[in-house]
Every structure is written in structure tokens, then in C-alpha cells.
Amino acid sequence: MATTVDPLPAEGPTEDPMGAAGPRPGRMRLSPAVWFLAPAVLALAAVGIYPLGVAVVNSLHRYNLARPNAPTPFVGLDNYVAVLSDPSFWGAVGRTFAFLALVLPAELALGVLFALALHRPGLGLMRALTRVALVIPIATTYAVVGLIGRLIFNRQFGVANQALSWVGLPPVDWLGDPTLAFVAIAIMDVWQWTPFCALILLAGLTMVPRETEEAARLETTSAWSIFRHLQLPYLLPGITAILILRTADVLKLFDAVFVMTRGGPGTATELISIYVQRVAFRVFDQGLASAQAVILLVITIVLSRLYIKFVYREV
Amino acid sequence: MAASSTAAGLETEAAGRAPVAATVWHFLALAAIFVFSVFPFYWMVTTSLKSQADALANPPVWLFTPTLEHYAAALFTKEVGATLVNSLIVGTATTVLAVGLGTPAAYALARFEFRGKRDLWFWFISNRMVSPIVLAVPFFLVARSLSLIDTHLVLILLYLTFTLPIVVWICTDQFRGIPPELEEAALLDGASRFTVFRRISLPLAMPGIAVSAIFAFIFSWNELLFALVLTRSQARTAPVAATSFMSGYELPWGEIMATGTLIVLPMIVFALIVSGRLVQGLTMGAVK
Known part of the structure; x- marks a missing residue:
């Protein structure tokens, strides 16, 4: 309950004038607000905050599920030290950001091209049809994306190898080779998320005033110049949102990659969420996994602060 | 008038000049x-309709005689039907719960000013970012x-961590769009806040509530990680069942x-129904 009432010292002063300016005193309004908010706040605290508290506590103890009767002594920050000095943890972090560096530029660039093609006047029916098709990758269950990936990149009967044969290349073992497996999961990610980027950017393009755009098209025939000087400024808020959301989503990424490769071959596609999952539920080291989860949570909080700062102008 | 007809004239002229290329x-x-x-979706659907020989053909075949045998086998011998029912139960229950808990909160965020509102708001939105593994x-x-492993209840509760924020976000937006005058008239007539919320605001907000419910249902239906970790057999959801086939040699x-x-x-189908607000749902409304 306290969370709904206690202001952060830094935020307090900015809220006060708004409250005072209202037609009724703040005290009168607080009471119904509490009753309306309490159920949701309590429920979300119970499922969203309480487990995080448990994770913090566990991260400070030695706790292995494989030895249920062993004592779970308090070990201070030992688990954190172990995580931060563990090359396999940094390996997973490195792969996660390498993955991000691979998919994000592709999704942004393709997203811009998709959005421009969908925004360009003419071919109304075809544009409407394509706009509808974009919904399919977005709606596809992430785990099923992984299943489709295993089918398409299958070594023997996969359609990816058939496509290679059309251009005269020999078949490859997509999911058996560390580099190719990484590329394959990236391709599936690009398939699923490019339409999402395209729709955000398309929304940005429709914000460009019609008259201005028409006038610009009469001024110049250079599509690049129109893009650079007229459309790009309207795309920037969407691009910022994409950068932050996709970063958070890659840190969350589990389903599709787990189904497609289980993090393998070896650890080639073991991104951070899959790594933490393995430590928690295959190695059964809850202390260590909790410390990793808390570190991941801290990164997430920083990201969502950035998102709120840059993307939400008014609240 | 004149300006617009000139613009239209220029536009047709430009279109006329636009090269066919x-x-x-x-x-x-x-x-x-x-x-x-x-394509990937098409490939999945066509593979589901191929006989095992066609599905495993090397190189892959594009033309084949469709069969529904795999659907019958999946539904009845692999018991995928039961897991689809589990997904339906969990998705429906968590959605109903999220709407029941979330709409009053959204109403409060849209209508009341109070200290800490901004932080509360951000906390709801921040859940969008939290990795499920955490x-x-x-x-x-x-x-x-609590002996809740392999129960519907544990998934229903845990899925609130993403269904509740999406309901709160979309419905806050919706309540803000309702003119406060309607409610103020009723308040002056002596109706309580809660009556006003239930009798006036809630019915008017139905379109937004429906959209948020569809999002909540899609998100919980699509979830894999929690279900994988927290269910065994009784409460197993369909995505977990689909991935469980992935062992052995002859898949x-x-x-x-x-x-x-x-x-x-x-x-x-659900995503097409809400396709106009897909971006809003997936970005937590940052971009409209």
C-alpha cells in the first residue's frame, strides 16, 4: 500500500502543483484511488515483487536443489563474485549482445524499407494485403517460431538447403555448426520482429503532414532526400523505442531459441536467458541462478528507465 | 478549395508521369x-498437411496430396487436445482476473491525481521489460x-505479471478518452465513485477492455518458459506439448x-482483430 502513497523525494515537488491546482483537495481524492488501485497493486506485488525478494535472498545463500538436505548457509556476495568472475556467464552476455548487434541493424533497415514500401502511394489493395501479412510473424507463438526454424533449417530436408542448391551451393548443417546455428536463430528473429519494427516506423511515416510531403515530392524527385530531410525526423521516436524494446526483448529471448537449438551446439546459441535457465533447472544451483537473475533484473531496470525517459514524453 | 484541387491536379499529373518501372x-x-x-507460416501449414514421406522428402516437395492424418494423430493419440484445453483455461482465467483487477486501477490512473502516481505508472509499465527467467x-x-507445481492456478497467477500491465495500460488510455462530464453529473446526483465506475465508465470503455483482453489472452497463450518450468503433465500447456515432441531420432x-x-x-485471428492497435499493445503504448 505504501508504494501508492509515498512519493519519491525527487518526484514530489513536480507532482504538488498539479495536485494543488485540482478543484478538490488531494486528501479527498486519495481515498477512492486507493480502493481502486489496491487489488491490482497487491496482486502484482505478490507475483511480480515478492519473487524478486526471494531471488535476492536466495542469491545471498548457498542453495542447490540437487542436494535438498544440505544446509543453505548465508554466503554474502559470494554468488555475485562467482557469477561476475565466471567466463561462461560473460560468454552468454557476449553472445546476447553479439546477437543484438546482428539482428537489430537488420530489423531496423528492413523495417524502414518495409515501412517506406507500405507508405508509398499507389497499389492500394496490394499494400493492404501486405499490411495484413505482417501480422502473421508478430502473432506466431515464439515456441512455434523455434519449431518452424528447426523445420526450415533441417540438414536433410530443410527448405533453406534447397534454396542454397538453387544458387549452386552445397547443403550445410545449419543447426550443427556453431556459426550457422547462430545465423539461423538470428534469421528467425529477424523474420518475427521485422514486421513489428515496420509497423512502428509506418506509424511514424503517417505522422508526416500530407501537404508537406506532397510539396516535397514536387520539389525533388530524390527519394533519399525526402527520406533524410522530411521523413527521418518523424521516425526517430519510433527508432528510439525499437532500440530499447528490442534490447529488452533479446535479454528476454528464450522460447524460440530454446526450441530451435537448446542453446547448442555446445554453447554457441546459449543466450543469457537460456544460460540462467540451465544453471537454475539443469545444474540446480538456485543461489547462483538467483544472483544471475538479479543482475539481469538490474540491467532491465536501467533499460526501462531509459525507455520511460526517452519514449514517454507526457504522463 | 482551389488549393486542394490544384494539389489533386498536380498529384494526378505526377502519377501520370510516374514511370511504369x-x-x-x-x-x-x-x-x-x-x-x-x-512463407515460414505457409511452410508450417503445408508440412502439417503432408504425408510423413512427403514431409521428409529430400529435396523438399512443393506439390503434394494433402492429408489430415497428422491433425487426428496429434489431437487424439498425442493428447495435444488436452493441452490446448489447458492453454484455454489458463488464458481465459488470467485474462478475466487481469481485467477484473486491472480496470479499476486503470480508472484510478486516468481519473485521480495522487502522490506517487507517476512511479506507480512506471512500475506497471516496467513489467514489460522484465525477463521471465528472472x-x-x-x-x-x-x-x-506451496505445492502449486503443475497446477493451472500457478500459471494463472504468474501470467498476471504481463496480463495485468497490458490491461492497465490500454484501459487507462481508454478511460482518459471518456469525457469526465458524464461522470460528474452522476456524482452530483449522489452516486458513489464505484457506482459511476461500474455503471457509466466501464460500459463506455468496453472497446478498449476488449482489445486489452485479447492482448492478455494472446500473451498468455503464447507463453512457454513459465509453463515449461512450472508444469509437468496435468497443467501442461500447448506450447510445452509442441516442444516435447522434439526428442528421439524419428521426429x-x-x-x-x-x-x-x-x-x-x-x-x-485474434491478432487480426486487434491489428489496428498491435503496435500500441506491443510497445505498451509508447508509439501509436
């Missing part, structure tokens, strides 16, 4: 985007100590893809 390229680009978006690790232990590809199609098809 540009239109052809535009068409090809749109066709490429269409194929890009549809919650799955401790929640597994909590659920185990039943037709049945796997039939299961995938059964899982995805209803979600595509």
Missing part, C-alpha cells in the same frame, strides 16, 4: 514483403513450497507442425 518495383517490393512474412527462478521455489514432423498450426491459427 517505379510502379513495377513498388509491386515487386510489396510482393517480396508479403512472401517474407507469410521471475521463473524464484517462483519455482515459491510454487514448490513426427507432420504432427509437430499440425500442433504448431493449431496453436498459432487462433492467435493470428
Whole structure:
């Protein structure tokens, strides 16, 4: 309950004038607000905050599920030290950001091209049809994306190898080779998320005033110049949102990659969420996994602060 | 008037001058985007309709005699039907719960000013960013100590971490769009805040509530990680069942893809219903 009432010292002063300016005193309004908010706040605290508290506590103890009767002594920050000095943890972090560096530029660039093609006047029916098709990758269950990936990149009967044969290349073992497996999961990610980027950017393009755009098209025939000087400024808020959301989503990424490769071959596609999952539920080291989860949570909080700062102008 | 007719005239003139080649390229680009978006889905559906021999043909076959045998096998011998029912139960229950808890909160965020509102708001939105593995690790232990492993209830509750924020976000937006005058008149007549909320605001907000409910249902239907960690057999959801086929040497590809199609098809229908607000739902409303 306290969370709904206690202001952060830094935020307090900015809220006060708004409250005072209202037609009724703040005290009168607080009471119904509490009753309306309490159920949701309590429920979300119970499922969203309480487990995080448990994770913090566990991260400070030695706790292995494989030895249920062993004592779970308090070990201070030992688990954190172990995580931060563990090359396999940094390996997973490195792969996660390498993955991000691979998919994000592709999704942004393709997203811009998709959005421009969908925004360009003419071919109304075809544009409407394509706009509808974009919904399919977005709606596809992430785990099923992984299943489709295993089918398409299958070594023997996969359609990816058939496509290679059309251009005269020999078949490859997509999911058996560390580099190719990484590329394959990236391709599936690009398939699923490019339409999402395209729709955000398309929304940005429709914000460009019609008259201005028409006038610009009469001024110049250079599509690049129109893009650079007229459309790009309207795309920037969407691009910022994409950068932050996709970063958070890659840190969350589990389903599709787990189904497609289980993090393998070896650890080639073991991104951070899959790594933490393995430590928690295959190695059964809850202390260590909790410390990793808390570190991941801290990164997430920083990201969502950035998102709120840059993307939400008014609240 | 004059200006617009001139602009229209120039536009038709420009369109007349637009080279045919540009239109052809535009068409090809749109066709490429269409194929890009549809192909993996198309490949899944066609594989689900192929006989095992066709599905495993090397090189892959594009033309074949369709069969529904894999759907029958998946639904009745692999018991995918039961897991689809589990997904339906969990998705419906968590959605109803999220709407029941979330709409009053959204109403309060839209209508009241109070201290800490901004922080509360951000907390709801921040849940969009939290990695499910961060919650799955401790929640597994909590659920185990409460003997909730492999129950519908544990998933219904845990899915609130993403269904509640989406309901709160979309409905706050919706309540803000309702003119306060309607409510103020009723308040002056002596109605309580809660009556006003239930009798006036809630019915008017129905379109937004429906959209948020569809999002909540899609998100919970599509969830894998929590279900993988917290269920065994009784409460197993359809995505977990689909992935469980992935062991052994001779994989039943037709049945796997039939299961995938059964899982995805209803979600595509739902997503098309809310397609106008897809971006709003997936970004937590940052971009409209």
C-alpha cells in the first residue's frame, strides 16, 4: 500500500502543483484511488515483487536443489563474485549482445524499407494485403517460431538447403555448426520482429503532414532526400523505442531459441536467458541462478528507465 | 478549395508521369514483403498437411496430396487436445482476473491525481521489460513450497505479471478518452465513485477492455518458459506439448507442425482483430 502513497523525494515537488491546482483537495481524492488501485497493486506485488525478494535472498545463500538436505548457509556476495568472475556467464552476455548487434541493424533497415514500401502511394489493395501479412510473424507463438526454424533449417530436408542448391551451393548443417546455428536463430528473429519494427516506423511515416510531403515530392524527385530531410525526423521516436524494446526483448529471448537449438551446439546459441535457465533447472544451483537473475533484473531496470525517459514524453 | 484541387491536379499529373518501372518495383517490393512474412507460416501449414514421406522428402516437395492424418494423430493419440484445453483455461482465467483487477486501477490512473502516481505508472509499465527467467527462478521455489507445481492456478497467477500491465495500460488510455462530464453529473446526483465506475465508465470503455483482453489472452497463450518450468503433465500447456515432441531420432514432423498450426491459427485471428492497435499493445503504448 505504501508504494501508492509515498512519493519519491525527487518526484514530489513536480507532482504538488498539479495536485494543488485540482478543484478538490488531494486528501479527498486519495481515498477512492486507493480502493481502486489496491487489488491490482497487491496482486502484482505478490507475483511480480515478492519473487524478486526471494531471488535476492536466495542469491545471498548457498542453495542447490540437487542436494535438498544440505544446509543453505548465508554466503554474502559470494554468488555475485562467482557469477561476475565466471567466463561462461560473460560468454552468454557476449553472445546476447553479439546477437543484438546482428539482428537489430537488420530489423531496423528492413523495417524502414518495409515501412517506406507500405507508405508509398499507389497499389492500394496490394499494400493492404501486405499490411495484413505482417501480422502473421508478430502473432506466431515464439515456441512455434523455434519449431518452424528447426523445420526450415533441417540438414536433410530443410527448405533453406534447397534454396542454397538453387544458387549452386552445397547443403550445410545449419543447426550443427556453431556459426550457422547462430545465423539461423538470428534469421528467425529477424523474420518475427521485422514486421513489428515496420509497423512502428509506418506509424511514424503517417505522422508526416500530407501537404508537406506532397510539396516535397514536387520539389525533388530524390527519394533519399525526402527520406533524410522530411521523413527521418518523424521516425526517430519510433527508432528510439525499437532500440530499447528490442534490447529488452533479446535479454528476454528464450522460447524460440530454446526450441530451435537448446542453446547448442555446445554453447554457441546459449543466450543469457537460456544460460540462467540451465544453471537454475539443469545444474540446480538456485543461489547462483538467483544472483544471475538479479543482475539481469538490474540491467532491465536501467533499460526501462531509459525507455520511460526517452519514449514517454507526457504522463 | 482551389488549393486542394490544384494539389489533386498536380498529384494526378505526377502519377501520370510516374514511370511504369517505379510502379513495377513498388509491386515487386510489396510482393517480396508479403512472401517474407507469410512463407515460414505457409511452410508450417503445408508440412502439417503432408504425408510423413512427403514431409521428409529430400529435396523438399512443393506439390503434394494433402492429408489430415497428422491433425487426428496429434489431437487424439498425442493428447495435444488436452493441452490446448489447458492453454484455454489458463488464458481465459488470467485474462478475466487481469481485467477484473486491472480496470479499476486503470480508472484510478486516468481519473485521480495522487502522490506517487507517476512511479506507480512506471512500475506497471516496467513489467514489460522484465525477463521471465528472472521471475521463473524464484517462483519455482515459491510454487514448490506451496505445492502449486503443475497446477493451472500457478500459471494463472504468474501470467498476471504481463496480463495485468497490458490491461492497465490500454484501459487507462481508454478511460482518459471518456469525457469526465458524464461522470460528474452522476456524482452530483449522489452516486458513489464505484457506482459511476461500474455503471457509466466501464460500459463506455468496453472497446478498449476488449482489445486489452485479447492482448492478455494472446500473451498468455503464447507463453512457454513459465509453463515449461512450472508444469509437468496435468497443467501442461500447448506450447510445452509442441516442444516435447522434439526428442528421439524419428521426429513426427507432420504432427509437430499440425500442433504448431493449431496453436498459432487462433492467435493470428485474434491478432487480426486487434491489428489496428498491435503496435500500441506491443510497445505498451509508447508509439501509436
